[in-house]
Amino acid sequence: MAWIKQINENEATGKLKQVYDEILNTRGKISNVMKIHSIDVDSMKHHLDLYLSIIYSESNISKEEKELIAVVVSSINNCSYCIHHHAEALKNFWDDESKINMLISDYKSIEFPIRVHAILNYAEKLTVTPGLVNEYDVQNLRIHDLSDEDILNVNLIVSYFNFVSRIANGLGVETSEEEAKGYKY
Known part of the structure; x- marks a missing residue:
């Protein structure tokens, strides 16, 4: 409650x-x-x-990548509400529950394309040490074929899930298996 x-x-x-x-x-x-x-x-x-x-919104960041960012940021923030919701959404792309659990516990242990690792590493740094993010981090995303629009989109997604994690954790928002299912994706 x-x-x-x-x-x-x-x-x-x-x-x-x-x-x-x-x-x-x-x-x-x-x-x-x-x-x-x-x-x-x-x-x-x-x-x-x-x-x-x-x-x-339409972007070069796929819905799957957006959900990966959501789960990684939510895991770092220890937001069980957001983890459950976005792990459930990720099931639209992955049917491997153990892989989803690996993502929650240690995304770096999963073999992703290098672009996805770059995105998730940026998400982690922006979540854990936002004051240490620098131009090199953005340049690293460019090296992995992200445009400035893509980089902005990734930044907004990461920032959004940090915002929501703080709402859920800070106000005791709870979920259940039933509550996390049944949304339109």
Whole structure:
């Protein structure tokens, strides 16, 4: 149970009901990390718009790569809510549960294309030591065929999942196997 009050879908009225309906339409169900915003509907709407823009916009960063970033950042932040949600999303690309568990515990032990390792290494550094990220780190992404637009997209994805991990961990947002399943990807 979250540590602050929430308004469930069946109790929502007005603008909150409209935003919940939009979430149901775009995602198929309402996640607990969105429900935690229910007492501040404007923040929920802005969060939803940011999420949809970063995760569902067309880019050279594949949906699989976006989910890899999500799981790695969430694992580093020890955010069980985000780990469960994005490990579940990753099952759309991987049917190997042991590989997903390896990703959660030590992504460096998995043989990825060098581009993916470069992206995940950047994600780790930006998450663990953001003040130490430097131009060399960005240049390393360019060397691995990421454009400046791709680099911005990776940075936004990493930053977004750091943001969400702190919301979930900081407000006691919980998940269950059932809650983490059934979303539109």
